[in-house]
Amino acid sequence: MALTAAQHRVVTAATQLFARHGVGGTSLQMIADELGVTKAAVYHQYKSKDDIVLAAASAELARLRTVVESATTRDELLAGMVDLAVAGRRTAGRMLNDPVVVASFAHDKKFREVMHKMRALLLGDDHSRGAQVRVAMLVAAISGAVMHPFVIDLPDETLRRELLALANRLID
Amino acid sequence: MALTAAQHRVVTAATQLFARHGVGGTSLQMIADELGVTKAAVYHQYKSKDDIVLAAASAELARLRTVVESATTRDELLAGMVDLAVAGRRTAGRMLNDPVVVASFAHDKKFREVMHKMRALLLGDDHSRGAQVRVAMLVAAISGAVMHPFVIDLPDETLRRELLALANRLID
DNA sequence: GTCTATAGTGCGATAGAC
DNA sequence: GTCTATCGCACTATAGAC
Numbered sequence: 001m002a003l004t005a006a007q008h009r010v011v012t013a014a015t016q017l018f019a020r021h022g023v024g025g026t027s028l029q030m031i032a033d034e035l036g037v038t039k040a041a042v043y044h045q046y047k048s049k050d051d052i053v054l055a056a057a058s059a060e061l062a063r064l065r066t067v068v069e070s071a072t073t074r075d076e077l078l079a080g081m082v083d084l085a086v087a088g089r090r091t092a093g094r095m096l097n098d099p100v101v102v103a104s105f106a107h108d109k110k111f112r113e114v115m116h117k118m119r120a121l122l123l124g125d126d127h128s129r130g131a132q133v134r135v136a137m138l139v140a141a142i143s144g145a146v147m148h149p150f151v152i153d154l155p156d157e158t159l160r161r162e163l164l165a166l167a168n169r170l171i172d
Numbered sequence: 173m174a175l176t177a178a179q180h181r182v183v184t185a186a187t188q189l190f191a192r193h194g195v196g197g198t199s200l201q202m203i204a205d206e207l208g209v210t211k212a213a214v215y216h217q218y219k220s221k222d223d224i225v226l227a228a229a230s231a232e233l234a235r236l237r238t239v240v241e242s243a244t245t246r247d248e249l250l251a252g253m254v255d256l257a258v259a260g261r262r263t264a265g266r267m268l269n270d271p272v273v274v275a276s277f278a279h280d281k282k283f284r285e286v287m288h289k290m291r292a293l294l295l296g297d298d299h300s301r302g303a304q305v306r307v308a309m310l311v312a313a314i315s316g317a318v319m320h321p322f323v324i325d326l327p328d329e330t331l332r333r334e335l336l337a338l339a340n341r342l343i344d
Numbered sequence: 345g346t347c348t349a350t351a352g353t354g355c356g357a358t359a360g361a362c
Numbered sequence: 363g364t365c366t367a368t369c370g371c372a373c374t375a376t377a378g379a380c
Contacts, residue, residue, distance in 0.1 A: 021196060047375085149277065345380105
């Protein structure tokens with residue numbers, strides 16, 4: 001889990017490229033070129049492309065986890081989620097929608113724990129199916145809206161403010 | 173725009189595979205195998221992979237366009253959008269989030285027209301930046317929520333009902 | 345930690361027969 | 363409309379020197 005400096009560079013470059021071209025559309029050559037090194041140097045850090053995908057996805061999940069676990073109120077959580085999404089609007093956001101990444105998360109224990117804690121903080125004791133749809137919709141709305149062509153030119157702060165207001169409306 | 177029967181088969185198979193593996197993660201061999209033919213037979217219908225991506229994306233946009241243009245009230249539009257998303261929850265939904273597809277749509281004239289009409293019907297004369305964020309968030313929420321791991325086991329009708337209620341709450 | 349060099353595979357795409 | 367066969371290339375991944 002603790003990344004070396006070189007591993008961190010690989011994951012950062014990979015995350016940006018995954019967002020721009022998709023996971024399947026990103027080659028190790030592209031990652032190496034982005035870093036100004038050869039493919040072999042990248043392979044020295046991760047022994048396969050799958051490992052890089054996993055590391056990049058895990059790094060994003062860890063960020064979300066930090067937000068969820070450091071929040072003590074619903075308002076804090078919503079603000080943290082919006083901040084995270086806005087910060088990654090050009091990079092991480094799209095990657096988390098990639099079919100390959102989604103499939104690897106769907107049954108991941110940590111992912112489910114984070115989502116469970118999120119639902120508990122947002123909706124309390126409500127365990128109905130409606131509550132699940134509501135959490136799913138909130139997550140999708142926040143992470144999806146930041147990448148929509150319609151808002152691509154909005155400054156971060158404007159986007160943040162509007163998203164937060166709407167997120168509150170959705171969950172109230 | 174009018175597809176032959178063979179072209180329709182190619183686009184249908186491609187859409188399913190794009191949703192499962194991403195655009196970049198889907199090869200022409202996979203599409204050919206899905207159809208039980210050879211790559212050359214697929215190439216006879218479309219002269220490049222890009223053309224297939226474009227045709228699949230256009231078909232989805234055309235569906236959305238039909239919904240938007242046949243709706244006369246806000247409620248009709250929301251219901252149509254939810255129905256479309258639920259119908260394609262296993263196929264089209266994910267494809268429309270692919271970076272390659274999104275990039276091709278961002279400056280597409282028809283796409284922008286559809287989005288414009290959508291905003292007009294949802295929010296009337298409100299042309300503020302907030303209104304744009306609201307439309308972006310609504311689209312993202314509906315199309316993203318149907319694919320979230322949390323709701324993957326919900327029956328279509330339950331998902332439809334919950335989504336519609338929440339969509340109304342977001343736009344009211 | 346990075347390099348050169350290379351193996352082996354699958355890719356997108358084309359030619360031409362049926 | 364589908365086939366067989368093939369081209370040239372880019373891909374993932376590895377070996378071994380520095």
